[in-house]
Amino acid sequence: MPRDERPRLSRRAWITTTSGVIAAGLVRTQSDAIKLVAQEAPTDPTRVPGRLVSELGTRAPAEQPARLVRAAALSSSSRTPLADLMGTITPADLHFERHHAGIPDIQFEDHELLVHGMVDRPMVFRMADLMRYPQVSRIRFLECSGNGGGVYNRDRMPTEITVQALDGLLSTSEWTGVAVSTILREVGVRRGASWILAEGGDSAVMSRSVPLDKVMSDSILAYGQNGERIRPEQGYPLRLFNPGYEGNTSVKWLRRIEVTDRPTHTRDETSKYTDPLGDGTVRQFSLVMDAKSVITFPSYPYVLPDAGWWEIRGLAWSGRGRITRVEVSTDGGRTWADAALQGPILDKSTVRFRHLFEWNGRDTMLLSRATDETGYVQPTVEQLWEARGTRTSYHQNHQRAWKIASTGEVTFGLGELV
């Protein structure tokens, strides 16, 4: 509404009312007055003072992105609303969850980390101890290796599925903590050591074996996430964070690290998080997350209201390093164009890609494929299933597609298969 068309009578009315209240001594402070004004004022925000500062911010009432919870259970997950987000950083309260026995209540002051095994000096660290060590921060993605498991089987292929429901076990944060190498330097790793066992303090005592050279190279004992203390759902007060590795290895509520010369073969690295292949073997310790990309816009259930110029937006990432290229096809994979990558492009982090296209209003299909710095190209679904068979729901990093109908309706597809 143009400024000169704003209603005026109502403003006079509330000033009169407010003045009367103030005159009657019912309003003692400026704060009281503004609250009163806010309650009684007309809807034109230029005609009323705004709300005051507060100790904690909130989202606009109309903006309420939420994690997707399919079933509330001790062993359960919730998914990040990828289509609602911009850039690459996931707000901490929208970071995906995957727990194996619920979220424990652990006090910062009580928590201890035991580091022992093939070390010169077994040690116990309290949180205050860990925070005194030199600190590092890194922006890295975290993805559950079960992400995308909803499309591992052609008999179960959904079409009316959101990018959140399909690939929402992916989030990106700035993680802060102490490098694992710093703490292992302190305790002194003995020759011959080659693995660690990381163990959580939840009621599943969730445990994973991780190669020693991995944790020495870039893993973090993380106590911070996006500028604040790590949240309980992400492992408060301490988690292991293994950049580029399947999320389950980044053990939350970390209470123990044992340095070993062999993997422990825990339940979550034998009966789960292993990949039965088409040849009858089972791939174990498939820890690195292969390069992958997803288009977050347009995606189901969005309906394009008209033909014309639209910007395709999405995320790409690789557990092996930096993304070097993302290609987008707007014709079902017949031709590809390089998408624009939004810098900075970080190691083992998500990168935002965008591609402007002019939709002609006819049925078509959008695809994306990522390439990482090793030269690895995100495979087609045929390539992936040819290599692995269709028995494993883990590590489903194949190219996803979104079908656009002439009606503008967007549904999930799998390139040539659907």
Add this chain to the structure above:
Amino acid sequence: MLSGLAACSDGGQVASGGAIGSDPMAMAGTADAIPAHAPARFGFGSEASDARVALWDIDVRPDGEGLPPGSGSVAQGREVYNIYCIACHGPTGTEGPNDRLVDSEQWLEAPSTRTVGNYWPYATTLYDYIRKAMPQLTPGILSHDQVYAVIAYILWMNEIVPDDAVMNAETLPAVVMPARDKFVADDRVGGSGVVR
């Protein structure tokens, strides 16, 4: 990069390659993790006594390292199972509602068909997991004898051990699981033209 993966298919064998014979600290790749003028040791934290380590060092490995004293039979395990496990895993370990435990058939397409009998590569993992995480609502409630017993019963239900089997720190690591030889190391690599 994945040093020691040669050990995956033969469990308790000492891993080879990787860090062995080299200085583990030479692997530290985070140049910004610690400044050059840092002291050799900071001293933040306290030394852990043997008793402190023993309190939490409860993991069990395929060669039996970590198994506590105690034992349990198939018959004793049936009693434990029917008290603590049956509600979630069903009368015969197949009914659910939680994970299916029993199946001697080859695993099929669906993950729900992968069980102790046809998928778990090491029997010791049962001890590691049950002691830590089961029963789900009261974890840690079972005695060492009860854990050994219920493992004997689960293995018996899967036709892996006989009626008179007794599980203890010597017999459990000796159990050869049917799926043991199926497990192979990750062979995925980066690079162009490679899909594995």
